[in-house]
Amino acid sequence: MPVAAGREANRSVARRFSSRSPIRTGARTAKVAIRFPTPHSVPLTLDQLHLDNRLARLGDAYGARVAPTPLSQPRLLHADAEVAALFDLDPSTLSSEAFVETFAGNRPLPGAEPFAALYAGHQFGVYVPQLGDGRAMLLGQVRNARGESWDLQLKGAGQTPYSRFADGRAVIRSSVREYLASAAMQHLGIPTTRALSLIVGDDPVRRETIERAAVICRVAPSHLRFGNFEVFYYRNQPQRLAPLADHVIDEHFPQLRETPDRYAAWLAEVIERTARLIAQWQAVGFCHGVMNTDNMSILGLTLDYGPYGFLDAFDAHHICNHSDEGGRYAYDRQPGIGYWNCSRLLQATLPLLDADEQRAVEIAESLLERYGPQYSKTMTGLWRAKLGLRDEQDQDVELINRFLGLLHAGRGDFTRSFRLLADVAMASDASAGPLRDEMRDLAAFDAWLPDYRARLQAQALGDDERRAAMNAVNPKFVLRNHLAQQAIEDAERGGASEIETLLSLLRKPYDEHPGFETYAAEPPPEARLIEVSCSS
Template identity: 60%
Template sequence: MTETRKARSDTVRSRRKASARLGQAGRAPLRSEIMHGFLPRHSHRELPLAPRYKALGEPYHVPVSATPLPEPRMIHFNKSLALELGLDVSEADSPKLLEILAGNRPWPKYEPLASVYAGHQFGVWVPQLGDGRALMIAEVRTPAGARMELQLKGSGPTPYSRGLDGRAVLRSSIREYLCSEAMHALGVPTARCLSLVASPEPVYRETVETAAVVCRVSPSFVRFGHFEFYYHNGQWQHLAPLADHVIDEHFPHLKDRPDRYAAWLGEVVERTARLIAQWQTFGFCHGVMNTDNFSVLGLTLDYGPFGFMDAFRQYHVCNHSDFEGRYAFYAQPEIGQWNCSRLLRATLPLLSDSEEEALDIATGIFERYAPVYSQAVMRRWADKLGFYEVREGDADLVNRFLAILQRGKSDFTRSFRHLSKVRTDSDEPATGAREEIVDLEAYDAWIADYRTRLRAEGNTNDEARARRMNRVNPKYVLRNHLAQAAIEKAQAGDDSEVAKLMRLLARPFDEQPEMEAYAAPPPEELRHIEVSCSS
């Protein structure tokens, strides 16, 4: 063996040793654990292309043509997002645009492509996944200068479909379309949706359903699983070009740093921690937090069996396919950190040629997650309670309130919204805020301590506090029964409820008196709607 080959072999062995020390799937990772203007508008023919991800070429993706969708019908076109992209919204009814967004013709001058990735699904390593029912159909530059990728979901099989049909059903497509825009309006980083197209084509899941295609929009669809694929398949030479692409395009302030990979991974870990802090404080459950569903930009991706909690339960599981409760509400912060450990493991070769140094760097990055999450989540709880600052004892106050909600199975969203009605200029029971509560004795004792806490920081302008709180505690979220009503109407050919919910959820913090019924908890018979991975 030549010296060069021997050195390379030693380096590979060192990296693999370091990788092994990062932990195996399903085990505690690394060395620690988390405790708990007026702009020009363009037609789709004129929107400037900006093909940067496509320029990576193989093996990162392969060209694939979409499978034509018979009898496409536009259920909804997101004009707000279209304006941000620079599209001429007067073309929303264009037959050619419908054909493009259905996957029946390509975006002008762009060949669609599917990317390959892998991932840990429910903690189990799956060596190859990929865009099994999704195609990138364009990369565009918006009038504001941002680069965005457009992807069709449900556009037919690809080489990564694993023998499946590559289609999405109308039911799941409506849920993703509505929720991605609802999350955007809540201020949660997320991929978004431009269009929702339906078809009578039958699709076989638990039952026979009909097909749909969603056009998703994001600055990038690169996932943790992209890096896992190249690492675990021994194709380490493909890690740096992909990381450089992500850094150059989305973290340009880091690209000239000698430690750019470590700096980038640190930002990914911190973004992920802050994202999940937002999920927790909105009562949002993702349902399928696999590493292939985690974005390297810290965005919410792949809305499937998600759910906003109605009755608060820390052990709530929104995905009836999650038999062990791996992705229960309370577990989401820890799973977020565990997923970050998988990304760090997959990027060890980028950090150093030295086994010990790579592990030390990765461990340091990993350990940033817990304090960032703790700080972010406490700041958000404090905002929800109307506090100016986070003080010692606030965590206990939050946990006591959540325990009261859990004992009474009280509505999470409504209970926090009602707290803005509590007054500090009176010790009378907060009548309007008690309507969701069962354990009134414990609640009234908590309210007394809450008032004391507000007064301690001079937070006695009740009207100003109520305004602040109502800007962070939504009145409306996409409850499962609301989505189900829209699904059933659309399946019957009536798309009006989708449009109505889009208007409602674009303003989740506003009172909207004419929509008051949409803020109510679900009726008893609709409280147990189940969603699965096919949702």
């Protein structure tokens, strides 16, 4: 089974840097639905927000100042007051005309300096020398009453110098998917960008067909990515790296400011965050779809929701992006791709590590070695929790991988199977029947089950307590593709009821939500062939 857990994960992703991708220093290769959380501070109006675009102040070498393209007849489809509360925005503002005009890109915020960031990246393993924010623009940062800084970024607000002949627009389809996914991941406990608002307009946008334009406002501590550093390494502009790295450290790793080897310490943290993030993806069956280096967050956030997907029937080799013909970003390859992407970041930042090239390579290789153990530790811990194993025993990795192998062989529903596993009692009774129905190789399952029950009996944890613990880490509800498609079709008709229903479930994905069982079921046969691509 190529699904990595424990030592298997360590072997699959912790290979020596030089054996796979050596660091080189030579040639550069509708109805508005709003929820109202309890505010944490005195709420602010739009005009009271104090924007400060500290990234733009680094200079034009790091991007371009831009102006949003107004959206025709903008209408608020949905706004998330939970996200507004992150930067103290009054939730009553979300239904105002000024809010819609502002976050459609039609009305400037006081102090906003829209800025499209420059970056490059390895796309499907091939270096592309200039990418950049082709349909996104950073308005600036807002600091809340708790001292936290949040980027406000419009996505789909029109062309920038990096649009590469594209229109700079997003469509309703992709915007609904990102809006929902960012909420889903947040409430699964997985680091992610957030989405404040989803605004639609009448502007026609050509993709595979003619669709309608939409703009979302993304909110995150930072939208910087690996590719922001790669572009300067490959342009042979090492003098641009330190100001950008210092900006990241000052803003997000202030404890490292006075550290003599602050760049190495910062990169070590980025690598370990990335390893933990991808382990969390694997544990909930999340497939990113386009793990290019320009889609990798410098803070270890889930960034850029394009052709993502949560697993339905478990296939370890599942490819969620039909544009990925070679399966580079298949589910079981995500851990190794995370490792490879970290190697590209380290290569790009070699000039920061040491003036001596050989010494810089040695430091980079030692930093990359952190990825495998961090991934393995996190992944094994998550699998143990999903199987209800409180303590650690040597046979756990084999037991876990055998269960994943059963799911893979029988294409059992990933999310439902782990919820059903929680109902399996330690005693030899019929409680395993519903889970057994998910299996194809019944003989193998019947051989595995006694071993699992024996493992449960070896720990001091009763069935009820274990079931509660397992249901607290195994979601009942995830954003399945067919559910997202239902919300898209509703939104394209001008409705937001499906978005609101899904958000109510995804905000509490571990709860039972009686009456909504159809949202936890596997997709119906006619919905199993939904495909998503890079245009999603």
